Amino acid sequence: MLLGLIGKANVGKSTFFNSATDLNVQCGNYPFTTISANMGVTYARVECVCREFSVQDSPIHSLCIDGVRFIPIKLMDIAGLIPGASKGKGLGNKFLDDARQADALIHVVDAAASTDAEGRPVTPGTGDPAFDMQFVEEELDRWxxxxxxxxxxxxxxxxxxxxxxxxxxxxxxxxxxxxxxxxxxxxxxxxxxxxxxxxxxxxxxxxxxxxxxxxxSKPIVIAANKADLPSAGIGLSNIRHMRENAIACSSELELLLRRATRLKMIEYLPGDSSFKINEAATISTQQRHALHRANTFLVEYGSTGVQKIINKAIFDLLKLIVVYPVEDEIKLTDRRGNVLPDAHLLPASSTPIDLAEKIHADLAKGFMYAIDARSKMRLGADYKLKNNDVVKIVSATSSRR
Ligand SMILES: Nc1nc2c(ncn2[C@@H]2O[C@H](COP(=O)(O)OP(=O)(O)OP(=O)(O)O)[C@@H](O)[C@H]2O)c(=O)[nH]1
Ligand SMILES: [Mg+2]
CATH class of the missing domain: 1.10.8.470 (Helicase, Ruva Protein; domain 3)
Incomplete structure (x- = not known):
C-alpha cells in the first residue's frame, strides 16, 4: 500500500513529507522544487493491543511507545502541478504517472492562499485555495x-x-x-x-x-496546509465549503515539533494534542517562541493535523485493518521471545492466508489453519480477519522459516 502526496506547486507537499517521514528532502518557497518523486515511510498511529493483553511488548518493525503503536506505510512526495498539467504544462504527465502508483492520495492545499494558481508566492490571503483544489482534481480526471x-x-x-x-x-x-x-x-x-x-x-x-x-480508484483526503498562517481562516472555510471533511494542518509545525523532540527539548508523539517541555534542556528564546506558536496551534486545532490525515487515508479511505501475527498464542511472542513483534496493515476482507503471504510466501503455501489469541479458537482459510486480531498461523512449512 502506498499513499501519495499531490497538489498544486508550492503548497507544502515536501514539508508534509519530511514532517511525516523524518526525512529531509528539498523544500523551497517557489514552484517545482520537487522534480522527481521522493519515497519514504510514515506510520499509522493506533492504540496497541498490549494494554488489553497486559503485556510489555517488544516490537521489531513497528514501534510501540506507552501503548501507542506506529505501523509503517509507504508515502510518496510527488512533483507539483499547475493548470494544464494533463496537457503537459509545468512538469505535466510526470506528476500524473507518479500519482498513478498510489492507492490513496493526500491532496495538499495552501489554505493560507499564499500562492497563485502556478505556485508563485503572493500576498497571503490573495490566492484562491478553492480554485486550486478544483483544478488539481480536474487535471487528474482529464489525464x-x-x-x-x-x-x-x-x-x-x-x-x-x-x-x-x-x-x-x-x-x-x-x-x-x-x-x-x-x-x-x-x-x-x-x-x-x-x-x-x-x-x-x-x-x-x-x-x-x-x-x-x-x-x-484513487480516494482523496484534503490536507488544508499552512493553517498556522493568519490568512488561513477564510481559505479554510472556502475549502470546507467544498469538502467538509478537509483536515486543517501545519506541516511546518509538525516538522518543528519532531525536530524539537529529536533534540530532547520536548516530549511529543506524532498526533499528540500537546507536548511537554523538558526544562533541563537548553532552549533559546527563539526556540521557545517557535514552541509557543506550535502550542497555540495545538490548542486551537487539537493536533498539527499531519497524523490525523495519514490515519484518515489509511483507515477511512483505504479501510485497512491492523492485525498482529504471533508464533506463540499464549505468550504472544515470536520464536525469539519478542512480545507482539509486529503489526500489519491489511485490507478489510483479508484472510489468515493473506496475512501469512505478507509474512512469508512459504508460510502461506503450507497454510493449515490459524489460531485466534483471544478465544484460542481455530480460524479457517476463509476467516475474515478483524481489526486488532492477534493470530498465530499454523503452517506445514513454518518450521523451515
Ligand atoms: N507557514 C507554513 N509554511 C509552510 C507550511 N508547509 C510548507 N510551508 C512553506 O511552503 C513553501 C513550499 O514548501 P514545499 O514543501 O517545498 O512545497 P511543495 O508543495 O513540495 O512545492 P513543489 O515541490 O515546488 O511543488 C516552503 O517555503 C515551506 O516552508 C506550513 O504548514 N506552514
Ligand atoms: Mg516539493
Missing part, C-alpha cells in the same frame, strides 16, 4: 480521460469485433488505476450510460465516467 480517450474508438471496435467485454478492455487500458470490471460496469450504470452505444459517448460523457472511476 485519465486522455489515456482512455486516445484509444476510445479502438477499444469500442475491439470489444465488438473480438467479443472482449468493453469493461475488460477499459480495465486493461487503465491497469495502473487498479480498477476492476465490476466497478466499471457499476459506474456506467450510475451515469445512465450504456455499453451498447459506447461509440456514441460524448467527450463530456467520457470525462464524467473517468471522474467517477478516478474517485473510486
Amino acid at each position: 485519465v480521460a486522455s489515456v482512455l480517450g486516445r484509444e476510445w474508438g479502438k477499444l469500442v471496435r475491439e470489444s465488438s469485433n473480438q467479443s472482449i467485454k468493453l469493461e475488460h478492455a477499459i480495465s486493461a487500458r487503465l491497469s495502473g488505476l487498479s480498477i476492476n470490471d465490476t466497478q466499471i460496469v457499476s459506474t456506467i450504470g450510475e451515469l445512465g450510460l450504456s455499453v451498447g452505444n459506447a461509440a456514441e459517448w460524448s467527450e463530456q460523457d467520457l470525462l464524467k465516467f473517468c471522474e467517477r472511476l478516478r474517485a473510486k
Whole structure:
C-alpha cells in the first residue's frame, strides 16, 4: 500500500513529507522544487493491543511507545502541478504517472492562499485555495480521460469485433488505476450510460465516467496546509465549503515539533494534542517562541493535523485493518521471545492466508489453519480477519522459516 502526496506547486507537499517521514528532502518557497518523486515511510498511529493483553511488548518493525503503536506505510512526495498539467504544462504527465502508483492520495492545499494558481508566492490571503483544489482534481480526471480517450474508438471496435467485454478492455487500458470490471460496469450504470452505444459517448460523457472511476480508484483526503498562517481562516472555510471533511494542518509545525523532540527539548508523539517541555534542556528564546506558536496551534486545532490525515487515508479511505501475527498464542511472542513483534496493515476482507503471504510466501503455501489469541479458537482459510486480531498461523512449512 502506498499513499501519495499531490497538489498544486508550492503548497507544502515536501514539508508534509519530511514532517511525516523524518526525512529531509528539498523544500523551497517557489514552484517545482520537487522534480522527481521522493519515497519514504510514515506510520499509522493506533492504540496497541498490549494494554488489553497486559503485556510489555517488544516490537521489531513497528514501534510501540506507552501503548501507542506506529505501523509503517509507504508515502510518496510527488512533483507539483499547475493548470494544464494533463496537457503537459509545468512538469505535466510526470506528476500524473507518479500519482498513478498510489492507492490513496493526500491532496495538499495552501489554505493560507499564499500562492497563485502556478505556485508563485503572493500576498497571503490573495490566492484562491478553492480554485486550486478544483483544478488539481480536474487535471487528474482529464489525464485519465486522455489515456482512455486516445484509444476510445479502438477499444469500442475491439470489444465488438473480438467479443472482449468493453469493461475488460477499459480495465486493461487503465491497469495502473487498479480498477476492476465490476466497478466499471457499476459506474456506467450510475451515469445512465450504456455499453451498447459506447461509440456514441460524448467527450463530456467520457470525462464524467473517468471522474467517477478516478474517485473510486484513487480516494482523496484534503490536507488544508499552512493553517498556522493568519490568512488561513477564510481559505479554510472556502475549502470546507467544498469538502467538509478537509483536515486543517501545519506541516511546518509538525516538522518543528519532531525536530524539537529529536533534540530532547520536548516530549511529543506524532498526533499528540500537546507536548511537554523538558526544562533541563537548553532552549533559546527563539526556540521557545517557535514552541509557543506550535502550542497555540495545538490548542486551537487539537493536533498539527499531519497524523490525523495519514490515519484518515489509511483507515477511512483505504479501510485497512491492523492485525498482529504471533508464533506463540499464549505468550504472544515470536520464536525469539519478542512480545507482539509486529503489526500489519491489511485490507478489510483479508484472510489468515493473506496475512501469512505478507509474512512469508512459504508460510502461506503450507497454510493449515490459524489460531485466534483471544478465544484460542481455530480460524479457517476463509476467516475474515478483524481489526486488532492477534493470530498465530499454523503452517506445514513454518518450521523451515
Ligand atoms: N507557514 C507554513 N509554511 C509552510 C507550511 N508547509 C510548507 N510551508 C512553506 O511552503 C513553501 C513550499 O514548501 P514545499 O514543501 O517545498 O512545497 P511543495 O508543495 O513540495 O512545492 P513543489 O515541490 O515546488 O511543488 C516552503 O517555503 C515551506 O516552508 C506550513 O504548514 N506552514
Ligand atoms: Mg516539493
